[in-house]
Amino acid sequence: MSSSQAITSLKGVGPRVAERLQRLGIGSVQDLLFHLPLRYEDRTRVVPIGSLRPGDQVVIEGVVQLAEIKYGKRRTLLVHLADGTGRILVRFFHFNTQQKDSFERGVRLRCYGEARRGQHSLELIHPEYRTVSEADATSVEEHLTPIYPTTEGLHQLSLRQLTERALEQLKAGKLALDEFLPASLREQLHLPELAAALLYVHRPPPDAPVELMLERQHPTQRRLAFEELLAHTLSLKQLREQARSQQARSLQTHSKLVEQFITQLPFVLTAAQQRVLTEIASDVNTTTPMLRLVQGDVGSGKTVVAAIAALHAVASGFQAAVMAPTEILAEQHYRNFSQWLVPLGIQLAWLSGKLKTKPRREAMEAMASGDAQVVIGTHALFQDEVSFNNLALLVIDEQHRFGVHQRLALREKGVQNGYLPHQLIMTATPIPRTLAMTAYADLDCSVIDELPPGRKPIETVVLPDARRDEVVQRVHRICAEGRQVYWVCTLIEESEALQCQAAEDTASQLAEALPDLRIGLVHGRLKPEQKERVMAAFKAAEIDLLVATTVIEVGVDVPNASLMIIENAERLGLAQLHQLRGRVGRGTQASVCVLMYHGALSENARARLAVMRESNDGFVIAQKDLDLRGPGEVLGTRQTGVLLLQIADLQRDQAMLPQVQAVADTMLAQHPEQVTPLIRRWLGERTRYADV
Numbered sequence: 001m002s003s004s005q006a007i008t009s010l011k012g013v014g015p016r017v018a019e020r021l022q023r024l025g026i027g028s029v030q031d032l033l034f035h036l037p038l039r040y041e042d043r044t045r046v047v048p049i050g051s052l053r054p055g056d057q058v059v060i061e062g063v064v065q066l067a068e069i070k071y072g073k074r075r076t077l078l079v080h081l082a083d084g085t086g087r088i089l090v091r092f093f094h095f096n097t098q099q100k101d102s103f104e105r106g107v108r109l110r111c112y113g114e115a116r117r118g119q120h121s122l123e124l125i126h127p128e129y130r131t132v133s134e135a136d137a138t139s140v141e142e143h144l145t146p147i148y149p150t151t152e153g154l155h156q157l158s159l160r161q162l163t164e165r166a167l168e169q170l171k172a173g174k175l176a177l178d179e180f181l182p183a184s185l186r187e188q189l190h191l192p193e194l195a196a197a198l199l200y201v202h203r204p205p206p207d208a209p210v211e212l213m214l215e216r217q218h219p220t221q222r223r224l225a226f227e228e229l230l231a232h233t234l235s236l237k238q239l240r241e242q243a244r245s246q247q248a249r250s251l252q253t254h255s256k257l258v259e260q261f262i263t264q265l266p267f268v269l270t271a272a273q274q275r276v277l278t279e280i281a282s283d284v285n286t287t288t289p290m291l292r293l294v295q296g297d298v299g300s301g302k303t304v305v306a307a308i309a310a311l312h313a314v315a316s317g318f319q320a321a322v323m324a325p326t327e328i329l330a331e332q333h334y335r336n337f338s339q340w341l342v343p344l345g346i347q348l349a350w351l352s353g354k355l356k357t358k359p360r361r362e363a364m365e366a367m368a369s370g371d372a373q374v375v376i377g378t379h380a381l382f383q384d385e386v387s388f389n390n391l392a393l394l395v396i397d398e399q400h401r402f403g404v405h406q407r408l409a410l411r412e413k414g415v416q417n418g419y420l421p422h423q424l425i426m427t428a429t430p431i432p433r434t435l436a437m438t439a440y441a442d443l444d445c446s447v448i449d450e451l452p453p454g455r456k457p458i459e460t461v462v463l464p465d466a467r468r469d470e471v472v473q474r475v476h477r478i479c480a481e482g483r484q485v486y487w488v489c490t491l492i493e494e495s496e497a498l499q500c501q502a503a504e505d506t507a508s509q510l511a512e513a514l515p516d517l518r519i520g521l522v523h524g525r526l527k528p529e530q531k532e533r534v535m536a537a538f539k540a541a542e543i544d545l546l547v548a549t550t551v552i553e554v555g556v557d558v559p560n561a562s563l564m565i566i567e568n569a570e571r572l573g574l575a576q577l578h579q580l581r582g583r584v585g586r587g588t589q590a591s592v593c594v595l596m597y598h599g600a601l602s603e604n605a606r607a608r609l610a611v612m613r614e615s616n617d618g619f620v621i622a623q624k625d626l627d628l629r630g631p632g633e634v635l636g637t638r639q640t641g642v643l644l645l646q647i648a649d650l651q652r653d654q655a656m657l658p659q660v661q662a663v664a665d666t667m668l669a670q671h672p673e674q675v676t677p678l679i680r681r682w683l684g685e686r687t688r689y690a691d692v
Contacts, residue, residue, distance in 0.1 A: 004028050005175075010165050012158070020154045021162075025684050029175060032166045033198050034681060035159075036224065036647045037146035040213055043112055044141050044206040050085030052115045052122055059140065060088065060124075061110045061132065067103035079103045081111075088115070089123045108132050144204040144213060149646075163202055170195055180678040181227065182671055185663060189226070190219075197223045201647075216647065225648035226656055229438065231682035232645070233664045234675050236441035240291065241668075243442070246420045248289035249392045253281035255315035258308055260344055265304070272450035273301050279446050280309050280424065284393065290422035293440055295430050296448030297618035298582025299455060302426045303336055305448070306395045309424050310337075314346055314373045318392030321421075322376045325398050327352055327528050328535060332557060333397070334376045341374060351377035351386070354528055394421040398428065428582070429575055430618035432626050435650055438657055449619070457616045458585040458593050462569075462609045465596045471565055472513050474594075479517050479544040483589065484561040487547045488580055490568045500525045500549065506567070507547040514545070522548040550580065559587030569595035569612075570605035574625040577612050604628060626651055646682075 007028055008018050026032050047058040062081030070076045077092040077100055090111060092099070103109070113127030148159045169175040177195050179186075186193075192200075197220040204213055212218045216225070262269065269277070276294055283290035296302040310320035322337070324330035334350050341348060349363045349372030366372035370389030375381065425443065436445050463471065475485050487510065489503040500523040507521045520534045520543035538546045539558050546561075550572075564584045569577060577595070585591035595609055611624045650657075667675055 004030060007032060010162055012162060012165070017154070017158070020151055023151045024149065024154075027684075029166050029169065030177070030681070031684070032163060033170065033175075033177070033202075034646070035148060035163075036201060038149050039147050040144040040204065040210070041112070041147060042210055043145050044143065046110070046140060048085040049081070049083045049088050049122075052086070052088070054115055054117045054122065056115045057113070058115060059110060059112045061108065062088065064103050064105055064107045064109060066105065067100055069100060077103075079109070081109060087121055089118055089121055090127060090129070091118075091123050091125045093126070102131070108134070143206060144208055144210065146202060146204075167199060167202055170199065178677065180674040180681070181230075181663075182667075182674070185666065189659070189663075191223045191226065192220055194223070194227075196220070216649070216652065221647060222653075222656075225653055226660065227678070228645060228648045228682050229653065229656060229660045230663055230667075231679050233438060233441050233660050234667065235679045235683055236438075237664055237668060238675065238679070240442040243291055243420075244288050246289055247287055247418055248284075248420050248422050249316070249318060250287050251284040251312040251316040251318070251392060251422070253285050253312050255311070257315040257344060258311050261308065261311055261340065264340075264343065267452060269304070270301065270448075270450045270452055272296075272448045273305055276305055276446040276448055277308055279444070280305070281312065283444070284309070284312050284422045289420040290424065291443050292423070292446060293425045293427065293436075293443040294446045294448065295427055295436075297430060297451070298428050298579065299451060299586060300448040301452055302397075302428065302448060303333065306333075306397075306424065306426060307337060307340055309393060309395065310374050311341075313393040313422075316392065318390045319367070319370065319372070319388055320374050320393040320395065321381055321388065321391055322374070322395040323381050323397065324376075324378060327354065327378055327532065329397065330376060330378045331532065337374060337376055346373050347371055348373070349375045351375060351380050353378060353380045355380075388416075390416060391421050392419075393424065395424045395426065397426045428579065428618075430622040432619070432623045435626065438650055438660075441661075447619075454588060456585060456588075456590050458581055458591045460581065460593045460595065460613045460616075462595045462597065462613055465567065465598050468596065471594055471596065472510070475510075475545060475563065475565070476514055476517070478563045479514075482560075483563070484538065484541065484543070484558060485545045486561055486564040486583055487545060488564065488566045489547065489549055490566065490571055503547055503549050510545065510547060517544045518542065519544070520546045522546060524549055550576065557586055558583070562587065562589050562591040563594070564592075565594045565596060567596050568598055569609060570597040570601055574608050574611060574621050574628070577608070578618055578621045581612070 005028060007013050007021055007026055008015075010029060010032075013021070021027070021032070024035060026035055041057060043059045045059065046061045047056070049060050049062055052058065052060070060081070060083070062083040065080040065082050065087070067077065067079045070078055074093060077095045079090040079092070081088050081090060090109075108131060109129050110132045111124055111127040111129040113124040115122045115124060117123075146160065146163075147156060148163075150156060150159060166175070170177065177198070179194050181191065181194075185191075200208075200218070200220040201224060204218075209218065213221070216222075276296075280290070280292060280294075283292055294302055294305060296305075306322060310322065313320040322330075322333055324333055330352060334348070338348055347366070349366045351360070351363045351367070355363065363372070363375075364386060367375050368387050368389060375388070380386070430447075431440070475487070478485055487506065489506050503521060503523045507519055510517075511519050520538055522531055522534050526534070534543070534546070537543050538561075541560055561584050564581060566572070566577065566580060572580075581593040584593060593612075595612060597605070597609065601609070607628060608624075611621060615621055615624075667678075
């Protein structure tokens with residue numbers, strides 16, 4: 001019998017259950033076997049009540065001494081149990097009278113739950129329970145109880161029963177499970193067989209090392225984690241091969257235009273910028289489409305690198321397009337590029353969603369005719385009616401903000417006469433190397449790891465908001481010296497309305513405290529043109545103090561702003577704090593960022609704020625962010641579904657990654673026929689999303 005038999009072939013799976021299983025990505029019996037437990041509960045032994053400690057998750061058994069209903073603020077059913085070694089109280093908030101009647105004195109109960117401290121003794125609150133007789137007092141669960149990821153309408157019990165049926169078929173040899181890892185590789189890496197690993201992970205025996213299992217460090221779990229990471233790596237390498245098998249136009253990289261551009265710059269390129277430019281030049285010089293990710297910390301000069309890349313396309317007689325995720329960022333690129341490229345006689349076009357009909361039509365005509373050599377815009381660039389004349393290079397800024405389909409649509413736009421555009425992807429969110437190796441295995445990675453000379457590190461101060469008055473005085477002093485200040489309001493509620501309200505309240509309080517300052521306000525509920533107007537006024541130094549929500553996070557450039565205050569800083573992640581802080585320190589004077597926190601700090605929040613105080617290096621901060629929050633948060637798991645890992649964990653398993661890379665290369669070279677089925681086993685339909 002094949003492993004791809006439909007899930008409906010299992011007893012107990014009708015149309016409704018099948019539809020719920022489908023929501024979990026389970027369509028076949030094999031999918032069910034690869035739907036792995038999130039964690040385990042140990043119900044294999046009954047623990048004496050006298051030996052319990054608070055926090056223990058346990059099975060206990062005792063005889064009912066008394067059951068009573070207490071009436072207070074809320075009705076509570078209290079059941080007193082004893083087993084000869086000690087006593088415990090079982091507490092129910094939701095119950096009916098019949099339930100109380102079932103707890104007669106002398107009834108033997110078996111309960112599973114977490115022991116917690118009560119007023120007078122330990123308590124179990126709403127445990128799972130059943131009555132047992134003296135006779136079956138010995139029968140407990142034979143193995144650790146798996147807890148599976150589930151969906152609405154699908155109970156743990158049902159998932160356990162269905163998995164049990166699939167495992168029985170596997171044990172009886174009615175289910176064929178293909179080993180896609182060649183035996184030689186398995187032996188070399190000391191990996192157990194697949195069927196044995198699955199049986200163990202779904203039903204760990206009573207003597208299974210609980211700690212190892214809970215930490216997912218058991219050899220059977222590591223075997224599955226290895227294969228899962230391998231499937232992801234192979235899928236990205238396959239995408240890369242697909243992209244490489246296509247054609248792009250070769251661009252000339254030693255042109256008068258680029259020389260002219262570099263000589264007219266008012267600064268000298270850093271060694272890091274030059275190194276990345278050399279990497280880009282060697283990519284676009286070939287007929288293989290470039291797929292390069294450039295990571296550069298806030299202020300490291302990525303925009304200049306993008307402009308020079310665009311000039312390679314223009315000098316070769318083609319078009320370049322630059323896409324940014326927000327109007328503010330796109331408009332800033334447009335200003336910079338105009339300043340640099342118009343003096344060289346290059347025609348630019350600007351396209352955004354809010355353009356009026358006539359200028360929009362003119363921009364689109366210039367793009368279609370090829371008159372516009374460089375086009376800059378938001379995602380309006382890939383709407384259906386937009387067409388290019390001969391797009392050869394595509395620059396995507398802050399790519400993790402775009403959905404996969406949007407990036408794909410823009411790349412498709414560039415396909416002309418069978419040629420694909422070269423792609424340069426830029427991000428100011430540094431990604432730790434281990435993560436980049438796995439999450440971006442389809443891209444070549446470059447890092448601009450040096451700030452331009454003259455940029456002073458930003459001093460970061462952490463203060464409780466009880467010292468707010470001192471901070472307000474400092475704002476006054478800075479503005480009196482002719483410099484400008486950001487005041488960022490953050491709220492834990494994701495509600496935009498509440499964030500805007502907080503910003504409005506803060507702006508009016510500051511206006512009262514600082515009547516002689518010009519105060520501006522920017523939040524997510526303003527119309528884009530209102531937002532742009534305020535930002536433009538701040539940039540032109542017509543506003544001293546800008547109160548804003550986190551909408552100013554990326555790319556706003558005001559060199560005269562040298563102080564930033566972030567309220568409730570403990571509520572933001574490290575990457576976001578680092579991005580916000582990067583809005584100051586863009587001029588020549590020393591800059592300060594004040595992180596104000598409210599109330600007592602948790603361990604984690606204290607650690608985050610300490611990292612910000614100690615480091616200005618985005619890569620150090622990204623690594624710490626990974627340690628504190630895990631990879632899903634750092635990458636923004638929306639990526640491409642690339643990192644929806646079931647059993648592997650990029651952080652815990654990072655030591656495996658070099659080995660995974662090596663095995664992936666071996667399989668592509670020596671066992672190519674095993675690659676696609678292995679990817680399909682772990683990623684199912686998700687592989688096509690990653691086709692960007």
